[in-house]
Amino acid sequence: MLGQGGFGAVYKGKLAGGELIAVKRLSTDSGQGDLEFKNEVLLVAKLQHRNLVRLQDFCLERNERLLIYEFVPNASLDQFLFDPVKRAYLGWEKRYKIIGGIARGLLYLHEDSRLRIIHRDLKASNILLDAEMNPKIADFGMARLCAVDQTHGATSKIVGTYRYMAPEYAMHGQFSVKSDVFSLGVLVLEILSGQKNSSFHKGDNVDDLLSYAWRNWKDGTTNELVDSTLKDSSTTEVMRCLQIGLPCVQENVAERPNMATVALMLTSYSVTLPLPSQPAFFMHSNTQSEVEMLWSEDLNSGATK
CATH class of the missing domain: 1.10.510.10 (Transferase(Phosphotransferase) domain 1)
Structure with a gap:
């Protein structure tokens, strides 16, 4: 786990090919979870700039809502x-x-x-x-x-x-x-x-x-x-x-x-x-x-x- 916020937790992960990722997992009891999730997917997926964190993928299955970002090693x-x-x-x-x-x-x-x-x-x-x-x-x-x-x-x-x-x-x-x-x-x-x-x-x-x-x-x-x-x-x-x-x-x-x-x-x-x-x-x-x-x-x- 890299951090915890009102939306849920952020984890460090690794893909099968070895690439590091950051996974933002929205908590099921987050009152704004669905809205924030849709916001980030719709907005960030269309944005490409070296000074914006890059959204690589997302998961929306049953109760799981995951946002997969590039891993940024030096935190915030x-x-x-x-x-x-x-x-x-x-x-x-x-x-x-x-x-x-x-x-x-x-x-x-x-x-x-x-x-x-x-x-x-x-x-x-x-x-x-x-x-x-x-x-x-x-x-x-x-x-x-x-x-x-x-x-x-x-x-x-x-x-x-x-x-x-x-x-x-x-x-x-x-x-x-x-x-x-x-x-x-x-x-x-x-x-x-x-x-x-x-x-x-x-x-x-x-x-x-x-x-x-x-x-x-x-x-x-x-x-x-x-x-x-x-x-x-x-x-x-x-x-x-x-x-x-x-x-x-x-x-x-x-x-x-x-x-x-x-x-x-x-x-x-x-x-x-x-x-x-x-x-x-x-x-x-x-x-x-x-x-x-x-x-x-x-x-x-x-x-x-």
Whole structure:
């Protein structure tokens, strides 16, 4: 067994020819099991990109629902990033490559594939790392398929992980390609700092990561934000990523860049980066309790659009 989630368990397996695979087995008592299973099969089977985990096959027989994926040997990003020992292995070169790969994968989902996919649950535990530490976006059980000319939607069922949620989605169920961009911004700041947004702390001060990153940018003390294991890294690239991450977490959807712009800012030094402004400050509001209430209501009613 490689891991366990609300959907069921993931196992490491081997085919007759010796190829390693990861098998996701949906639990029979998972309330969203059938829906998530159909979602992943229909969506992921049609997606082909080096920064997306590859679905190789599936099984739907009696009560068994199995998804067979390529085996990704280095597990997920969170197991390195938030481990006090393992995160030292993630030097700046690896972290920069991971940020760039996630951005390319999202760009493909939003603009370059035959389908337009909004992931809705982009987070460190859903970024898998292959043998060369290349990132692969995984877990499309919460993803939504949109028409090619559609960029947003709404739902009465809010799903995902709170600390990565855009405020308009957490509060009103409004999701878009820009809500994925918000999640990416949180992820970039976590990669820079080596800490979780929900439990960020520096010394005796407990804060949310977005607020802390903004204050350090504004005060010119960004070295206080950066993971201590990265002190000898490229200051220019670190600052560049910070200046890209902060615009992604703006409260106003229109002020966030799209993924084409993000990918260009990461690869082209001729692009003028936007000056960051104050990000969304919703971590200390009543949002969390309200979101939990919505989740509770949805679990009881099964309402969805």
